[in-house]
Amino acid sequence: MKVFITRRIPQEGMKILSQAGVCKVSLWDSDEPVPRAELLKGVEGAHGLLCLLSDKIDTEVLDAAGPNLKVISTLSVGFDHMAIDEIKKRGVRVGYTPDVLTDATAELTVALLLATARRLPEGVVEVKNGGWSTWKPLWLCGYGLSGSTVGVIGLGRIGMAIARRLKPFGVKRLLYSGRTAKSYAAEVEGEYVPLDTLVSESDFVVVSCALTPETQGLCNKDFFSKMKNTAVFINTSRGAVVNQEDLYQALSSGQIACAGLDVTTPEPLPTDHPLLTLKNCVVLPHIGSATYSTRGIMAELSANNLLAGLQGTDMPSELKF
Ligand code: NDP
Ligand code: DGY
Numbered sequence: 001m002k003v004f005i006t007r008r009i010p011q012e013g014m015k016i017l018s019q020a021g022v023c024k025v026s027l028w029d030s031d032e033p034v035p036r037a038e039l040l041k042g043v044e045g046a047h048g049l050l051c052l053l054s055d056k057i058d059t060e061v062l063d064a065a066g067p068n069l070k071v072i073s074t075l076s077v078g079f080d081h082m083a084i085d086e087i088k089k090r091g092v093r094v095g096y097t098p099d100v101l102t103d104a105t106a107e108l109t110v111a112l113l114l115a116t117a118r119r120l121p122e123g124v125v126e127v128k129n130g131g132w133s134t135w136k137p138l139w140l141c142g143y144g145l146s147g148s149t150v151g152v153i154g155l156g157r158i159g160m161a162i163a164r165r166l167k168p169f170g171v172k173r174l175l176y177s178g179r180t181a182k183s184y185a186a187e188v189e190g191e192y193v194p195l196d197t198l199v200s201e202s203d204f205v206v207v208s209c210a211l212t213p214e215t216q217g218l219c220n221k222d223f224f225s226k227m228k229n230t231a232v233f234i235n236t237s238r239g240a241v242v243n244q245e246d247l248y249q250a251l252s253s254g255q256i257a258c259a260g261l262d263v264t265t266p267e268p269l270p271t272d273h274p275l276l277t278l279k280n281c282v283v284l285p286h287i288g289s290a291t292y293s294t295r296g297i298m299a300e301l302s303a304n305n306l307l308a309g310l311q312g313t314d315m316p317s318e319l320k321f
Helices: 011-020 036-042 059-065 084-089 102-117 120-129 157-169 183-188 195-201 221-226 244-252 292-311
Strands: 002-005 024-027 048-051 071-074 093-095 149-153 173-177 190-192 204-207 232-235 258-261 281-283
Touching: 011 024, 011 292, 036 059, 048 292, 059 084, 071 292, 093 292, 102 120, 102 157, 102 204, 102 232, 102 258, 102 281, 149 157, 149 195, 157 173, 157 183, 157 204, 173 183, 173 195, 183 190, 195 221, 221 244, 244 258
Parallel strands: 002 024, 002 048, 048 071, 071 093, 149 173, 149 204, 173 190, 204 232, 232 258, 258 281
Antiparallel strands: none
């Protein structure tokens, strides 16, 4: 069986595929994205496709692959880059990588939140450029978690892992919103509240929901206008959940205090993007799951998902549509 892999992936995954001896693998052997034309050529007649979140898997790709295609395995937990309805219609199975990246992503979210709220990137720059003249009582002050209200939008696997990590910092109230209340929220004394309540009462708003048609553009002008002027906004879900023009206005006008983003639209964010001119906006290059061990385990899981899809057996992590 023929398999196409759209990028270099950690060797842990490649080893599993080569040792299985059930498929002939062709790989876009680069750390850079596969050009669209090469993707369309590479998937021709493939039985399996191992892709990344940066590959748009739409009707054109599925048509190019043709009727052999049995499985698409994505090296991500997010699946907003795939045309799920069309994939389902064609009876193609999908594997993804939930759980194994939850801890790494929650850790990064906490790091980003603290770096943003306590202005770490600004401080590092001041040390290097000579702006550190003396200890000053009013200089580089930020916001602390102790006694605060944190609002988590999307208390799923990652949202809950973030909440668990933030609570011991002395968070007083943990609010969350989503489509349904969660019984497991009791562990962090989470209060299920309407989105408006979360937005207006939180000192820290953390976005960790999936990108769906309902969450696209959720954080817009109206949303930011309800936040406190002292509030910190953090997004580690997907860039498209945020209207970036509205975020820029909110940050530059002082409507909100600061923002930390691990995800943007587009990715990479152009270096001349207005958000990058703001001192109160910290932007990271989508590194939520980027620990060596997590990426290795993600590669293993996506290889095993792919093999199961090729062989028609149970997948370790199959996306149930
Ligand atoms: P889960 O499926 O466990 O959680 C997703 C959450 O999104 C659920 O709690 C769900 O709430 C919520 N949600 C869905 N629709 C809405 C809505 N309309 N309003 C509010 N909340 C909603 O996924 P994970 O926690 O594993 O991952 C979440 C996302 O994090 C991924 O989809 C991905 O985009 C992103 N991610 C980013 C990473 C990074 O590197 N920055 C790394 C890994 C993931 P409910 O159950 O109530 O519907
Ligand atoms: C995902 O898995 O969806 C992340 O964005 C990258 O790990």
